[in-house]
Amino acid sequence: MATEPHGGTPADDTGAHRPHDEAHQDLLARWHTTLLAAREGAEGPDPAPYGRALLDRWAEPHRRYHGTDHLRAVLDHVDELAAHLPGPDTTDGPTNGPADGPTDGPTNGPADGPTDGPTDGPEADPQAVAQAVPGNGRGLDPAAVRLAAWFHDAVYRPDRSENEERSARLAERALTEAGVPAARVAEVARLVRLTVTHDPADDDLNGAVLCDADLAxxxxxxxxxxxxxxxxxxxxxxxxxxxxxxxxxxxxxxxxxxxxxxxxxxxxxxxxxxxxxxxxxxxxxxxxx
Structure with a gap:
């Protein structure tokens, strides 16, 4: 969440928030469910390496607030907000297909795991995204919002101002490689970029839920x-x-x-x-x- 001052050079960091095994496995299971829902039954690579790479990012040693506890809290708040929306059921939808793995995938360079993959997939037309993905003037797309929660601070350096953009690009690469449809990938990237301002449009339900969950x-x-x-x-x-x-x-x-x-x-x-x-x-x- 982009609500902190920038500047300076980070000092050496110790004492990062490392998830306990049980909490780690719970997050991996949630990633697995969300990625399968986002694929809508399509085949894709094993999700597990993507999830592990993402959780490695969220547990980086320079993080204090922006760690796995924050990720879990945002996911929990997304679930809470989705449960209180009026209208049809907002569950993730189809869950069949290959299983496993958290969302934020790789970011830059060799330490990132299998998520760096292809980097230049076709860009979805914004109007097509608005028509194809619920949440743009219509109902909530829980899978897109949950994936955006996983990626919104996947790249985080407190001395840099481009974290959200780099996180969005990571989402575009990793989710395309992981088998998520192009329209939903574009929506996830849009939502990640929205966390720069936390200022969704009045008809942007996906954006409202993500931003509210992040600011909770x-x-x-x-x-x-x-x-x-x-x-x-x-x-x-x-x-x-x-x-x-x-x-x-x-x-x-x-x-x-x-x-x-x-x-x-x-x-x-x-x-x-x-x-x-x-x-x-x-x-x-x-x-x-």
Whole structure:
């Protein structure tokens, strides 16, 4: 989620969030289910290597907040929001076909596993995507939103500003190679890029669910929010205190200046007031020095 200041050079990192075996296997199983649904019954390569490569990315040592706990939380919030949408069933749909493997696939260079594969697949026409993939003025496409959750911080370096673009390109390469239809791949990449601004259009249900799920951390209890804010500061430990205070304060003011933080009715009802309270409290603490 692009809500932190940028700049500086990262210090040496230790103590990354490494998933416990049980949690790791649970995420792999969720990836497996989502990828099969996204393929719509079509054949494709073994999903497992893609999932393992993605989880390796989410467990990189320089991550504090943007690790596997965040991935799991976003997936859980997507499920919660999908369950509270009006209308037809929003389950992932077909689950037959080859099994296995998390979503974010490889990123750059030899350490990425089988996801780097072909890089220049055909680009889908945006109008065709809007017509072919639910969620653009129509119903939710849960598989696309869940895949976007897997990829939205797959590439993450706190000293760089192009993380979302690189994550979207990774999704395009990996999901095309993994057998996901071109229209859904394009929708996933669009959603990943949307997390730069968290500003979906009014008729963008897929975007609303993903952005609300990503921003749900803002509505934690005061203790949870303080833990989140501390982890963000740890990720930006290379930024001097004054520069971080200025950059973070600007981000908080920008968020508080929005007419609404959340777009879905369920998120606004449950999270808006608490999120604004937390943001206001953090801004006051930063202003006090």
């Amino acid at each position: 951390v803002l509505a934690g209890t005061p203790e949870q929010y303080a833990h989140y804010a501390a982890e963000i500061r740890q990720e930006y430990a290379f930024v001097p205190d004054d520069a971080f205070r200025d950059g973070r304060s600007a981000v908080l003011r920008q968020l508080l200046g929005q007419p609404r933080l959340f777009r879905t009715a369920h998120a606004r009802t449950r999270w808006e007031a608490q999120a604004r309270h937390n943001l206001t409290t953090e801004l006051a603490l930063l202003s006090a020095g």
